[in-house]
Amino acid sequence: MTKRIEFQLAATDGAARTGTIRTTRGDIRTPAFMPVGTAATVKAMMPESVAATGADILLGNTYHLMLRPTAERIARLGGLHDFMNWQGPILTDSGGFQVMSLADLRKLTEEGVAFRSHIDGSKHMLTPERSMEIQKLLGSDIVMCFDECPALPATDKAVAESMELSMRWARRSKEAFGDRPGHALFGIMQGGVTQELRGISAEKLKEIGFDGYAIGGLAVGEGQEAMFGVLDYAPAMLPEDKPRYLMGVGKPDDIVGAVARGVDMMDCVLPSRSGRTGQAWTRQGQVNIKNARHADDPRPLDEHCTCPACRNYSRAYLHHVFRAQEMISGMLLTWHNLHYYQEIMSGMRQAIAAQRFDAWQQGFHSTRAMGDIEPL
Template sequence: MPKKFSLINEDSGARLGKILTSRGVIDTPAFMPVGTVGTVKALTVDQINQTGSQVILCNAYHLYLRPGIERISRIGGLHEFMNFNKPILTDSGGFQVMSLSKNTKITEEGATFNSHIDGSKIFISPEISIDIQKKLNSDIVMVFDECPKYSKDKISIKESMNLSIRWAKRSKIEFGHNKEKMLFGIIQGGVFNDLRKECLLKLTDIDFDGYALGGLAVGETQNEMFNTVEEISHYMDKYKPRYVMGTGTPGDLLGAVKRGVDMFDCVLPTRTGRTGLAFTWEGKVNLRSQINKDNDDPLDQKVNCPASNLYSKNYLNHLINSNEILASTLISWHNIAFFQDLMKKIRNSIKVGKFQEFYQEYFEKLNY
C-alpha cells in the first residue's frame, strides 16, 4: 500500500486529508458513528451507508465479552459479521474497563476486572487487546491504555500516563509490522499540557500510524478540551492523522477541526436520537415536545436523508411519545446524516480556503 495518510490542504488551522485503508479511502475531517457491539443502534448497514458515513467504530471490550471473538473471527472478522464493507476502527476497551467494569485492578501486566454482563473475572493486557483486535480484523487498531477519570491530581494522572506509555510500547510489539492496517497511539495526560506533550513525544519515539487524544470528554469543560487540543497540536506529526476520542457535539467538532483534528467518534447522534432529540442546521429540536404536534414540516430539508425530508415533526412527535421503535430509527438516522453533512461542508470549506468563514457563520449556531 502507499502511505496511509495524505495531507491535502490546510486552512485557518483546519486540515483536509485522506486516510488510505485496504477497504477504502476516508476523507478527513471525518466523523465515525459508534457501533459499539457490532451495530450502530437502531440502524441497518444500508441506512448507515446512506448517511455518507465512511468508517464506523466498534468496541473490542464489548465484543470480547459478547458474542465472543471466536464467533466473529471464524467467518473472517467484523466486516463479514456485520455485512459492512467500509473501514472499521476498533477501540481497545481501555475506557470501558475503567468506566463499566467492577472491582477493576490495574497492574503493570494489565487490567483484571469483573464483567459488567455476568460478573465473571476477566483479564486484559496490551497483548490480549491487540490480539482481540487482530481477530476482529479491523482496519484501524487502538493501543490498550488506562483512561483515568477527570482529575486535577497531577501526580496520579502522570502515573497513569506513564503506565499507558509502557502499555503502548507493548501494544506496538504485539501488533508487529502490518502494511494493511493502522495502529494508533493514545495520548494521555489529562488537562495538563506538559504531561500531554511528554506523552506525545514518547509515543512518537515508539512510532504509530496515527495519534489519538484520549481522556477527553470525561468531565472537562469545552474550553479546557479546546485548550488541550490546541496546545498539543503544535507538537504532533503533521503527516499523521489526529483523532479526538469520544467527541462530541457539533460545536465540539467545529472547534476541534479548527485546532487541527482529523477524526472524531461519539454516541451522541444515536443516544440523543433514541430520546427524541434531533440536531438540525437551525438548532436542536426536541421531538417529544408538544410544540411539534401541529408542525407538519419535515425535520430538516437541508440534510440529504429520507428521515430528514420525508417525515413531519408532527409524525415523529407521535412516534417518540408512543414509544415506537421506528422513532429511534428515524431520528438516529437523521442525526448521523446531519453530522455527516456537517463534516462534508467542513471538508468543502477547507478545500476552497473558506473554513474560517464557515466557522464564524456556524460555530455559535451549532454550539448547543
C-alpha cells in the first residue's frame, strides 16, 4: 500500500508527545489544534489570517458541504483547497456526528443513515461508501471513517451496539477508501465511557489498519471529569507510531489535559463561535467583552498577546463594536481566540521538547486562576 502520510514523533514528556505529521500539502506540527471551517470557511476569518495565527491544518465538514454547495460542485471547481483558498492540509469529518445532531427525521440502519436536510428538508442517504465518495470529491488530505456517535448518557447496551456498528462501518470505509496516494484515512474509536468497550474498539480498528486514529464519542455532554477518565487509558490503546486525534475538543484546559494524556490533534468550533458572541479566551481566563466594565477601558484584551485585536485596539473599542453589532467585532475576537489557541499549542510543543511540560502546565493553570485584570 502506498504511504499516505508520515508521523514522526520527536519527543515525549510523560504521556505528552510532540512531533510532525508530514503530508503532501505541508507539515502539521503536533500537538495541533485545527480551526473548524464548517462550510469551507473559518467564520469571520480570511484563510491567510487563519494561517497567520499559526494553524497548519483546517477541518471541513462533510455533512454541511454535501448539502451546500454539494461535493460534486466543489470537485468541478477544483476541490476544496482551491475553492476556499487554503493550500495547506485539510481534514474532513465523516458527517456522522452532524447527521445525528442536526438532521431531521433520520433513520439508522446497517446500510447507513437516511435523513432530511436541516436546510430545505430534502432527502439524503449517508453510508460509509457515500461518505468516502464525498470526501474524495472534496479532496481532503485526511479522511475520517463514517461512524455513529450516540449522545451520552446512554445505556451500556446502546453504546456497545453503536460501537460495533461503527466498527463494521469502519471496515466498509477502509474498503471504499481504496488506495489513494497522498491521502490518509483515520479510524474512530468509540465505546462511550466504558474502558472494556474502548479496548474492543481499539483492537478492531488496529486489525483493520489506519493511517491515524481518532477518539470519538467524547465532548458530547459527559463533562470534563468523565472525558479525562477515558483519556487516562484510551490514547495508550492506540498505536504509538500513528497520530491520535480527539474529536470536538475543546476549552483551553480540556486541550491541555488531553495533550497531557497523549493526544496529538484536536478541533473545536469554540474559539470562533465564542469570538462572534463577544467571548475572548485569554491566558488569564475568559473575558466577556459585552460587559459594561470595558466601555471606558483603554487597555488591550491581553497585554502579552501579539494578535491584531490586542496590538491595535482597546477593550473600549472592542466593547463598542460588539454593542453596535459591527462585523469587525467577530473578526477581531475570532482572530484573537484562534491566535491564543495556537499560542497554547506552540507553548506545549516547546515544553514537551524541552522536557518541562509539567512546569508549563502549572504556569498555564496558575495564570488562568488569577482571573481577568482588575477593572479601572
